[in-house]
Amino acid sequence: MRDHFEIRDHDAAGRIGRLEVPRADVTVETPALLPVVNPNVLTIEPSRLESEFGAEMLITNSYIIRSTDRIRDRAVDEGLHDFLDFDGAIMTDSGSFQLAEYGDIDVTTEEIIEFQRRIGSDVATPVDVPTPPDADRERAERELATTKRALADAEAAETGEMLVNAPVQGSTYADLREEAGRHAAGTGLDVFPVGAMVPLLNSYRYAETVEAVRAAKRGLGPGAPVHLFGAGHPMMLALAVAAGCDLFDSAAYALMARDGRYLTVSGTEHLEDLDYFPCSCPVCAEHTPADLRELGEGDGDGPSAERLLAEHNLHVTFEELRRVKEAIRSGNLLELVDRRARGHPAMLDGYRALLDHADELERTDPGSKDAFFHTSHEATRRPEVGRHRDRLARLTTPEALLLTESKAPSDHDYDAVWRVKPPFGPYPPALSETYPLTAEVPERTDDAAQVAAAEGVAALASANPETDLTVGHDAWCDRALDRLPDRVETENLRTLG
Numbered sequence: 136m137r138d139h140f141e142i143r144d145h146d147a148a149g150r151i152g153r154l155e156v157p158r159a160d161v162t163v164e165t166p167a168l169l170p171v172v173n174p175n176v177l178t179i180e181p182s183r184l185e186s187e188f189g190a191e192m193l194i195t196n197s198y199i200i201r202s203t204d205r206i207r208d209r210a211v212d213e214g215l216h217d218f219l220d221f222d223g224a225i226m227t228d229s230g231s232f233q234l235a236e237y238g239d240i241d242v243t244t245e246e247i248i249e250f251q252r253r254i255g256s257d258v259a260t261p262v263d264v265p266t267p268p269d270a271d272r273e274r275a276e277r278e279l280a281t282t283k284r285a286l287a288d289a290e291a292a293e294t295g296e297m298l299v300n301a302p303v304q305g306s307t308y309a310d311l312r313e314e315a316g317r318h319a320a321g322t323g324l325d326v327f328p329v330g331a332m333v334p335l336l337n338s339y340r341y342a343e344t345v346e347a348v349r350a351a352k353r354g355l356g357p358g359a360p361v362h363l364f365g366a367g368h369p370m371m372l373a374l375a376v377a378a379g380c381d382l383f384d385s386a387a388y389a390l391m392a393r394d395g396r397y398l399t400v401s402g403t404e405h406l407e408d409l410d411y412f413p414c415s416c417p418v419c420a421e422h423t424p425a426d427l428r429e430l431g432e433g434d435g436d437g438p439s440a441e442r443l444l445a446e447h448n449l450h451v452t453f454e455e456l457r458r459v460k461e462a463i464r465s466g467n468l469l470e471l472v473d474r475r476a477r478g479h480p481a482m483l484d485g486y487r488a489l490l491d492h493a494d495e496l497e498r499t500d501p502g503s504k505d506a507f508f509h510t511s512h513e514a515t516r517r518p519e520v521g522r523h524r525d526r527l528a529r530l531t532t533p534e535a536l537l538l539t540e541s542k543a544p545s546d547h548d549y550d551a552v553w554r555v556k557p558p559f560g561p562y563p564p565a566l567s568e569t570y571p572l573t574a575e576v577p578e579r580t581d582d583a584a585q586v587a588a589a590e591g592v593a594a595l596a597s598a599n600p601e602t603d604l605t606v607g608h609d610a611w612c613d614r615a616l617d618r619l620p621d622r623v624e625t626e627n628l629r630t631l632g
């Protein structure tokens with residue numbers, strides 16, 4: 136891995152970074168969304184992608200350019216930047232996607248890297264083999280070996296200042312993804328796309344998407360810039376960023392528009408079904424769904440409905456990306472993921488899969504951020520809860536200690552009184568003003584938060600076997616009470632009045 140990537144802020148495994156792209160002489164802020172530009176059909180002109188949407192980088196397909204006479208010569212003569220009229224960074228794909236779709240392409244890594252260099256690409260791609268999800272293991276291993284040879288060919292090529300992608304394959308085998316990630320990071324290549332995800336993304340298999348990303352990241356290590364190839368639906372950006380992805384590419388904005396589909400942060404709607412636009416982008420502010428339906432192909436001068444839908448789709452995607460970046464800055468990215476998880480059951484599966492890796496997220500999660508909001512069962516599995524529990528196991532306690540959800544009684548015989556806050560559990564008064572114990576929690580706690588708090592008590596009890604512990608709880612459920620060690624006394628504050 137060459138070093139062109141700098142990480143500035145973290146939240147969970149998400150980060151704000153800077154990717155230096157020397158050949159374009161620009162630095163791209165990540166997370167970044169690369170609109171996919173089909174060189175044959177400019178749904179939205181690349182210069183507008185830059186000026187109106189804020190795209191700092193786009194992606195186009197060098198294989199399509201190379202195999203289309205009319206545009207190949209122009210791209211070679213003018214260079215991609217002039218040909219597309221785009222000053223930002225340009226990434227090019229290699230034809231691997233066509234390989235996956237049609238089974239065969241007539242170009243080698245050596246040839247396509249050389250072609251990408253000739254047309255002035257800033258980030259090139261070798262001919263990796265995108266092994267689809269659920270492929271049998273023997274095929275996944277064989278194709279991964281081919282991808283590794285493609286990476287070696289790319290390393291051997293003359294690339295000058297051009298960065299080069301090192302795609303990570305391995306289908307749905309976590310150990311192969313991890314191994315592929317470790318191998319890719321060990322090459323001299325620059326950017327690390329997690330590949331062959333389109334079939335998972337198209338069928339909303341977000342839990343498996345998260346598993347593949349986490350496996351690749353375990354191999355790649357935390358410093359690698361990671362691209363989630365083919366991902367650009369606004370619904371899943373927060374989740375994918377929280378899992379550790381830095382770059383995205385959206386063909387969805389244009390492909391969906393072609394089918395009359397309208398993207399939102401909680402899914403995809405059909406223009407046919409809408410009475411109102413729930414958005415205030417320039418398109419939605421100026422049109423109603425009925426306007427667009429009537430517009431169809433357009434009136435000759437103005438844009439078509441498809442084009443306006445594509446513009447909305449891109450606006451809502453960039454808007455969500457800015458929201459994700461702001462959430463990283465404020466430290467409430469997981470609150471945003473949690474909100475997005477309420478928009479679609481498949482997203483909830485993705486969020487739950489992410490929380491299965493809370494220990495990995497904890498390693499890059501900042502120690503202090505904006506107040507933790509406890510607004511769902513899932514939040515009990517956030518990294519902060521586990522981190523507090525680990526800390527409890529290291530705290531020492533006096534001989535007789537009251538842990539209570541309410542204020543300390545005015546008159547008591549304990550050596551000390553600590554507060555208990557579900558889902559974290561007990562904490563000494565000295566920690567009450569520190570993250571995450573400054574959390575905002577609902578007055579009506581749920582069972583999952585009570586169970587998590589009881590586990591905190593259990594951690595404290597096992598670290599301090601000599602301490603007499605009493606828990607004053609607000610009518611905890613049986614499942615939470617069952618989690619307390621037998622020697623812990625309990626008082627139901629509700630029945631005490």
Ligand code: GUN
Pocket residue numbers: 228229230231232260261263264265302329330331332333364365
């Ligand atoms: N576009 C979407 N998925 C892939 C992939 O796995 N490899 C390449 N090269 N391009 C892609």
Ligand code: ZN
Pocket residue numbers: 412414415416417418419420447448450451
């Ligand atoms: Zn809109």
